Amino acid sequence: MKESKVYALPNRITPNQPVLIDVEVCIGCNLCVEACPNDVMMPNPEKKEVPIILYPEECWYCACCVMECPVKDKNAIEVNWPMMQRVRWKRKETGQHYRIGMPNPPAPNTKPPV
Amino acid sequence: MNPEEYLIETGKPFEWQYPLDYNEVIETECDVLVLGGGVSGCFAAIAAARKGLQVTLVEKGCVKHSGAAGSGVDHWMDCPSNPASRITPEDYIKPLDVHKGGYANYIGSYITARDSWETLRELEEMGMKIRDEDDVFKGADFRDEKSKLLFAYDYTTRHCIRIWGTQMKPALFKECKRLGVNMVERTMATDLLNENGEQGARVVGATGMNVRTGAFHVFKAKATVLAMATPERVWIFSTEHTGLVGRDGPPTNAGNGFAMAWKAGAEFVRMEASSHEEWGGSTGIGTVMFGSGSNFATWFPCSIVDAEGKEVPWIGKNGEIIDNFSRRANPGPDDDFYCLVLGGKEDVSVALPQLVPDLRERIKKGEFKLPLYADLPGISEHERRAIFGLMVGQEGHTWPVYRNLTRAGFDPDKDMLQVYELGDAPLGWRRLRYGGVITGWDLQTSVEGLFAAGQQLFDGMGVAHACSTGRWAGRHAAEFAKNADEPAISTDQVSRERQRIYSPLKTEQGINWKELAAGIAKVMQDYCGDTKTDELMKIGTLAIDEIKHSEATQLHARNPHELMRALEILDVLTVCEMILAACRARKASNSWIFFEHLDYPENDPDDWRKWITIKLEKNEEVVGEAPLDFYGSLTENYEKYKID
Ligand SMILES: Cc1cc2nc3c(=O)[nH]c(=O)nc-3n(C[C@H](O)[C@H](O)[C@H](O)COP(=O)(O)OP(=O)(O)OC[C@H]3O[C@@H](n4cnc5c(N)ncnc54)[C@H](O)[C@@H]3O)c2cc1C
Numbered sequence: 001m002k003e004s005k006v007y008a009l010p011n012r013i014t015p016n017q018p019v020l021i022d023v024e025v026c027i028g029c030n031l032c033v034e035a036c037p038n039d040v041m042m043p044n045p046e047k048k049e050v051p052i053i054l055y056p057e058e059c060w061y062c063a064c065c066v067m068e069c070p071v072k073d074k075n076a077i078e079v080n081w082p083m084m085q086r087v088r089w090k091r092k093e094t095g096q097h098y099r100i101g102m103p104n105p106p107a108p109n110t111k112p113p114v
Numbered sequence: 115m116n117p118e119e120y121l122i123e124t125g126k127p128f129e130w131q132y133p134l135d136y137n138e139v140i141e142t143e144c145d146v147l148v149l150g151g152g153v154s155g156c157f158a159a160i161a162a163a164r165k166g167l168q169v170t171l172v173e174k175g176c177v178k179h180s181g182a183a184g185s186g187v188d189h190w191m192d193c194p195s196n197p198a199s200r201i202t203p204e205d206y207i208k209p210l211d212v213h214k215g216g217y218a219n220y221i222g223s224y225i226t227a228r229d230s231w232e233t234l235r236e237l238e239e240m241g242m243k244i245r246d247e248d249d250v251f252k253g254a255d256f257r258d259e260k261s262k263l264l265f266a267y268d269y270t271t272r273h274c275i276r277i278w279g280t281q282m283k284p285a286l287f288k289e290c291k292r293l294g295v296n297m298v299e300r301t302m303a304t305d306l307l308n309e310n311g312e313q314g315a316r317v318v319g320a321t322g323m324n325v326r327t328g329a330f331h332v333f334k335a336k337a338t339v340l341a342m343a344t345p346e347r348v349w350i351f352s353t354e355h356t357g358l359v360g361r362d363g364p365p366t367n368a369g370n371g372f373a374m375a376w377k378a379g380a381e382f383v384r385m386e387a388s389s390h391e392e393w394g395g396s397t398g399i400g401t402v403m404f405g406s407g408s409n410f411a412t413w414f415p416c417s418i419v420d421a422e423g424k425e426v427p428w429i430g431k432n433g434e435i436i437d438n439f440s441r442r443a444n445p446g447p448d449d450d451f452y453c454l455v456l457g458g459k460e461d462v463s464v465a466l467p468q469l470v471p472d473l474r475e476r477i478k479k480g481e482f483k484l485p486l487y488a489d490l491p492g493i494s495e496h497e498r499r500a501i502f503g504l505m506v507g508q509e510g511h512t513w514p515v516y517r518n519l520t521r522a523g524f525d526p527d528k529d530m531l532q533v534y535e536l537g538d539a540p541l542g543w544r545r546l547r548y549g550g551v552i553t554g555w556d557l558q559t560s561v562e563g564l565f566a567a568g569q570q571l572f573d574g575m576g577v578a579h580a581c582s583t584g585r586w587a588g589r590h591a592a593e594f595a596k597n598a599d600e601p602a603i604s605t606d607q608v609s610r611e612r613q614r615i616y617s618p619l620k621t622e623q624g625i626n627w628k629e630l631a632a633g634i635a636k637v638m639q640d641y642c643g644d645t646k647t648d649e650l651m652k653i654g655t656l657a658i659d660e661i662k663h664s665e666a667t668q669l670h671a672r673n674p675h676e677l678m679r680a681l682e683i684l685d686v687l688t689v690c691e692m693i694l695a696a697c698r699a700r701k702a703s704n705s706w707i708f709f710e711h712l713d714y715p716e717n718d719p720d721d722w723r724k725w726i727t728i729k730l731e732k733n734e735e736v737v738g739e740a741p742l743d744f745y746g747s748l749t750e751n752y753e754k755y756k757i758d
Binding site: 005007009012013014015016018021023034035036037038039042043044045050051052053054055056057058059060061062063064066067068078079081082085087088089090091092093098100101105106107108109110111113114 | 116118120121128129130178179181280326355358402405423489491499504507510514518519521525528529532534
């Protein structure tokens with residue numbers, strides 16, 4: 001485990017991670033910050049760094065931040081529903097059960113929407 | 115990264131990133147001022163700008179993605195005027211008599227029924243896709259081969275169009291920009307300005323606050339359009355559920371437009387109407403709205419099966435069992451058309467086929483086994499592609515459902531998505547049901563110079579309605595502005611408002627907006643919820659008044675964002691006063707507006723078949739009444755008031 005200073009911090013509010021941003025891919029352009037109607041995010045003080053998720057509990061999961069991301073195809077930003085909202089499905093032929101977030105998920109379905 | 119991770123990583127606390135200036139005052143003058151940049155506000159701004167007037171549009175968020183339709187919509191309803199329709203606008207609004215018992219806004223509904231096709235064509239010209247140009251659905255039962263329009267709900271009558279709604283707000287934003295509309299974004303309108311600061315006098319502008327910098331705005335205008343939609347968080351608030359517990363409207367829709375119009379002296383109606391929310395999905399407590407299996411709205415008319423694959427039957431207009439797919443979307447020869455009546459009563463007759471109402475009983479008897487699933491693989495390719503590929507891909511909130519589910523391996527050709535809600539209200543919570551300002555045919559409120567559109571109008575719902583009434587209100591506001599005198603604002607009123615809005619920054623160790631929000635919601639649950647009596651509502655009124663003069667004065671905010679939320683909750687408090695005033699005034703239960711008064715249990719007595727109106731005069735609540743059909747002749751008035 002990484003050694004680090006232990007801070008005494010209050011409990012986090014729920015939900016806490018409405019969007020997941022990949023620091024490796026994000027180019028820090030802040031278009032997501034500007035696309036959010038609710039000001040959930042705020043720019044990072046460092047230029048070209050990932051934005052700060054300041055008000056996660058105010059996110060209403062419209063995903064406009066994902067819509068406007070210029071590097072979304074490289075998975076820079078994803079909507080991350082809280083666990084309580086990850087739904088289940090069943091394969092009709094086999095009766096097998098699935099869920100978003102399950103271990104060993106099936107292969108992605110790459111068909112685009114209409 | 116969140117502020118804590120930032121602290122741990124850099125050793126520095128995360129500071130506010132926008133320049134703060136609570137002392138700055140920005141003054142703007144225009145002909146037409148539009149408050150709220152959702153769909154109705156954008157349309158009002160565009161309509162007024164096309165008349166050559168100077169338009170300012172004030173939006174709390176960002177115009178490109180704000181409002182209930184900010185991330186998309188899938189249905190363009192209320193469109194009997196489209197070229198493939200087989201009914202007239204007059205036929206189309208008849209369900210308002212049947213399902214709403216006349217307690218409806220016939221002005222807004224009729225304008226929409228007449229104008230929504232022209233309005234949709236304007237959106238198409240702005241760049242939004244409305245037709246199946248690529249012939250993906252060629253030959254489908256729901257496609258009109260000539261116009262390539264795709265229909266929903268009723269494939270025979272064809273009044274509701276499936277659209278590519280994720281493109282709507284970006285198209286409106288672009289058009290506002292092209293027309294030179296002055297868009298003032300991240301700015302919350304806080305109050306309306308009356309001439310001489312007198313309640314009820316002509317509205318001559320508004321005040322606002324930048325939600326990032328805290329700067330103060332004064333807008334001076336010849337005409338003003340309200341387009342800030344409906345309040346949320348009146349009966350329920352939780353800090354631990356998504357979107358501040360509201361998905362029927364975004365967190366920015368907090369009833370500011372209601373509170374400011376009330377204080378300006380505008381007359382309201384239907385404010386005593388409330389009903390249970392149908393889905394947990396729209397509270398942030400259940401699963402994502404339309405993001406789980408369903409047979410409703412986005413998912414209509416998807417087959418539903420039980421855990422063993424047995425199909426759940428549907429019922430039609432007269433309660434008859436429907437056992438084939440096609441009849442769910444094509445009325446029988448003796449039925450009139452199918453449609454979705456939002457906020458209507460279903461027990462009078464079924465407006466739209468639905469699952470058998472006694473499903474719970476049937477499950478208890480062992481006829482069906484839970485859980486239920488949306489049987490996408492079991493329906494035709496065209497229907498499946500329309501529901502999961504087009505509708506889920508375009509509806510607000512569900513477009514990421516398409517993305518995330520398919521990435522996680524969900525395949526609609528093979529997989530059935532679980533159904534979570536059987537149409538029961540999970541927590542028994544209430545929401546305001548289509549109350550709002552009452553207007554004449556020009557969509558001008560009872561206060562001169564103040565117009566309204568979209569969900570700010572009483573009984574307004576849906577994008578076709580919001581766009582069509584926005585366009586109509588914008589044209590009338592422009593007409594008014596052309597002939598109006600120069601507006602004169604009261605510096606007294608402006609400085610009073612400045613004093614009011616910044617006061618939560620000055621309190622020490624006061625309470626947070628969240629605690630106030632939860633406290634208010636509890637009062638409304640306890641004293642103006644399911645169980646209404648005169649005594650309970652008297653205590654509720656007392657409690658709200660106490661809160662106003664004690665806890666609300668201790669409200670504390672540390673930055674412009676918190677200040678915005680604090681001001682929103684103060685407006686919710688005002689909305690509670692309005693609701694209580696209306697509820698106290700109706701001394702009879704009324705099943706059409708979901709109003710149950712235990713002291714007057716008889717439903718719908720004849721002498722109470724009327725509107726109750728409320729407004730402020732010299733800061734005193736004034737109760738009045740109006741006949742349900744105050745709107746007069748629909749066709750004559752429509753022709754008289756139509757501006758091209
Ligand atoms: C997920 C979802 C899907 C929907 N799908 C459909 C559909 O398929 N078909 C359909 O017909 N309808 C649909 N609706 C309903 C439809 O979106 C609304 O009825 C419509 O957007 C109402 O328009 P409006 O202009 O009145 O309000 P909104 O579009 O909500 O706009 C109100 C605007 O006012 C702004 N505002 C609020 N307060 C202030 C203030 N104080 N100062 C400045 N600005 C302020 C808000 O930020 C917002 O942008 C859907 C709604 C949701 C939530």
